[in-house]
Amino acid sequence: MSKVLNILPEKCTGCMQCELACSWVQTGTFQPSKSLIRVNVFDEQASYAPYTCLQCDEAWCMTACPTNAIATDRATGAKLVIDQLCIGCHLCTIACPFGTVFTLPESDKASKCHLCGGAPACATSCPTDAIEYVEADQSWFGPWAAKVTENYVNAVGG
């Protein structure tokens, strides 16, 4: 079984170390705007919700892509964007029910979490252990994502 990111928002303090780490992986500078994990801030509730790609078993982004530019990394199960094949149509960003596929303004290509090849920088950098990298059956994320997908299918009548 592959490992997944397990995000525990109740531990998050909103420090953005994960965004810094991820942007470093993507760009080699500290540039949160390029991070593939985003920390949503609900200030009035004092609550912070980091979110990134769930690496769905049946991935909507993959299904939507007309050029098969999103493929599964056999080692980690991560869904990877193959740059050479991406034509910048943005369909994957629309298809993803979680809003975790982004496009890069400079190339107009899709960009999404790739689990850092199995060593996720965000999880390593989080000072509060709000992001863990665990076996898929240890995460609350998977079942929840499946449920969301199911609701989505029902809602759109798929």
Next chain:
Amino acid sequence: MNPGEVEAGFSKKEMDMGGWTGKILRVNLTTGTAVVEAIPESWMKDYIGGRGLAAKYLLDEVDPKVDPLSPENKLIFATGPLTGTPVPCGARYMVVTKGALTNAITTSNSGGHWGPELKFAGYDFVICEGKAPRPSYIFIYDDRVEVRDASQYWGKGVNDTEDGLRDELGIPGLRVACIGPAGENLVKFACIMNDKHRAAGRSGVGTVMGSKNLKAIAVRGTGGVNIADPEAFMKGVWRMRAEMKDSPGRKSFAELGTAATIDMTQAMGGLPTRNFQQGQFELYENLNGNTIRETRLVANKACFACTIACGRVSQLGDAADKFLVNMHPRNWRHAGEGPEYETAWALGADTGVGDLDAVLKANWLCNDLGMDPISMGATLAAAMELYQDGTITDQHVELPLNFGSSEALIRMTEATAYREGFGNELAEGSKRMGEKLGNPDVHMGTKGQEYPAYDPRGFQGMGVAYATCNRGGCHLRAWTPGPETTGVFDPHETAGKAEWVAAEQNRTTAHDNTGVCLFVGAANGPLEKFVDCISAATGVSYSYDDVLRIGERTWNIERLFNLRAGLTKADDSLPKRLLKEAHKAGPSAGVTVDLNAMLPVYYSERGWDPEGVPTASKLAELGLA
């Protein structure tokens, strides 16, 4: 060039340095135009950044004799090279200007997320000049810079201003630094708030902003911070994080916040109570870290890149409507940040108020109205003393200013921000208020700035620290309770204190220049442990001694500004109460501050003459001649 446009900048790729963007955004508020300038490379090296580099600009560009509220004063927002990087707590920016409260140079430091955002937009500094003809705000979105109309926000609190700007501009990730009504009304200790609850709090930096008709700076940056030597940098970051992780200091900050300090100061008889008339507060347990955690804490909240998360979000809960607020339009409903130790003290022990509900509400009001809670509480405490001794009578005030009155605390906090009734006197700070009412000794501060929460009769070293701090009464330049409670020094003796304070001021100043929060020092991450990160980020190899020397250079620049502003040795003083009146009871009973024993030692330690003027040889040594 059209108003609001920016002249072509230069690409940071031209530099082989990192950490710094190397760019300043200079905004002329009078004309509504902005230009981008390069920072001279040697200045970055000589000052590291932040507080020191901004002080250098201020000394070069502003006549120190200028009225702080005139258009000729400049307001500098300064980040450091480590702001916006993952060095733990690399969140800080500083506001450097001639302070409205003190008529001296001030450097007010704030965390949150605004400073890093400015870096991501591509600027180390924003220098605000002149005065806008109408209420305005500066909008920065990477290369796009505009001075825009802020009339719809004028009069609004900090929360509504930030929410309004977010709605108007519709840009996710926007960060806002702004003033509240207190800054607009030129309350002498108005602060600049960012991310709603974080404050560049002291010396009236918000007053200067208000005098420029500048309501806010809204910034969004999508760029990044480059690092000269990434590998060495990350090595340093990880080592520092590992060393901080299990330190007792970090744990205490995270668990109890800064308010944990109150137990210590109480135990030492150094918790100033009722305008420093006593050194202990019988109700201190109502205000300490434990009580806040058990009864009010909603969650910890971190500043950018912070691995401590000392910030607390607390809630008033069922007591939301316990205290009426007349003028302030926005009712307390939401969680707010704090109270910090200094706030819990100033609004609590110093005014004799032991009701946490009232302290929390006053704290929230200060944040939303944009006022420094230390000076607010301390000025009210001074007024309460004048009420106690009959100088202020019921004819002056709309309600009795008795020590311990929650009502008075809430009502006068609000009245001060709007300069309503007696609030108009409080808005001037305790020095001017005391002078006007014929009792200057009621001011418990130095250079016009009210002291924070340490009584120098419990911590002798704080006497010389307060007297010599360039921005007046302040605990952040040399915190002597550290060595005075851990066996390094006897808390009541003078020996060694002046030397320690001078060295510590250099160290904390250099620390401020980097953009890293001072609190990492208490969590096993002091300056000496991240000098390698400064070097790796900037590409300039610094030794710890180099960095300390930069702190000293900065301190002397600030001193030169103050001397040229007309300050003298007489301003390095303490109020009579600390020098002559000892507490009658408690652990600090019988102690007074012997400043005469410490000040000359301090001057000579600094290489200053007996009048406190840096000698020519000292200036030459520091490259300031």
